[in-house]
Amino acid sequence: MARPSVEAERREQILSATRSVVAEKGFKAMRVADVAARSGISSGTIHYYFDTKRDLMHAAFEWNFENSEARRAALLEDIDDPSERLRMLLASYLPADDLLIESWHLWCSLWVEAIHEPDLQELNEKVYGEWRRGMAAIIRDGQLRGRFVDGDPVLLTNALISMVDGLAIQVLMSSRSMTLDRMRATCDGVVDLLTLPAAAG
Template sequence: MPRPSVEAERRAQILRATCQVIAESGLRNLRISDVARLAGVSGGTVHYYFDTKQDLAQAAFEDCYERSLERRRWLLDSRADSLTRLRQIVDSYVPGTPETIEAWKVWVELWAESPRSPRLRELNERLYGDWRRIVAAVVRDGQSRGQLADGDPFVLANMLVGMIDGLAVQVLAGSHSLTAGRMRATCLAFVDTVLARRPSANVVE
């Protein structure tokens, strides 16, 4: 594969630094100078790639999403059955590694600011709509193979995604009653007891 250009590498470096600043300080406290210092570039270099702080933040959210998908590409492209893939999706989203925790903090900032920003609201709708469609496709595939329960695949996907999101926020908030382990157990129980197709009971005449 051809080596990425220096400009592409520098842009990616700036976006990764932006995500880190957002995760550590919050979107409202995002400063170009902090991003530049963390990325090892000048403030002018950041402005060369992004005209405004809003442009930088939006690009960072998009980059966070793309990197999140890339980390899960192996399971999205897996030949494993859909039930296994849904369990793997749950495992991959439990806030347990520094990388996953940072990504969750970035998403929480997007959600917190979206109600006050039409631009971020549209971005959230686009990115999250894409993710829900991906999960719904896994559900639909499992239904076609007789592995998952009947029902609207988008509704079932929304149920799982909503559960993962809500519980992850509680884990990030430091809940003592809802640890990462309990989040995982709860979401896996949902997959196994609600989404998985139950064997048909034999009818004895």
């Protein structure tokens, strides 16, 4: 090889710009030229690393997900109490800072695209599955230790995850009846509901 490869760095640069543009303008309105402008790179170079706009989007979705997972893993390490673990896990999804908001934007775009694209459905399946496994484990553990109400952990997990998704959408839409604070309160309230009174203190 004549030169050290800049590919990894350049791809990251492009994907980050993509996420930013999608978050700001939405997937539909995103243009390759926008990504080029935001990353300070010519449109030709974008196509040098990603054949089509669709490839670019798919890569951005995947990259965004991997980033999120990595960031989240560290959060739960030190917490033992199941109720607190669950609370913290839900809190980690709140669209509370710019990065998380951008991620949610991307995630919503993914959903709508995935409805008509099997490739993206696979990605959703993978992400949703991992998410579900982690949360179900916390709930199952809490039930075994007598801290949570009874009930199928998988059912509870699906209910919680879907709730978070639905809440986040409303927050992203700047709904007056669903602000970030209200979303936080709703998540906490539901955890309270699942936590057994005797063990709550």
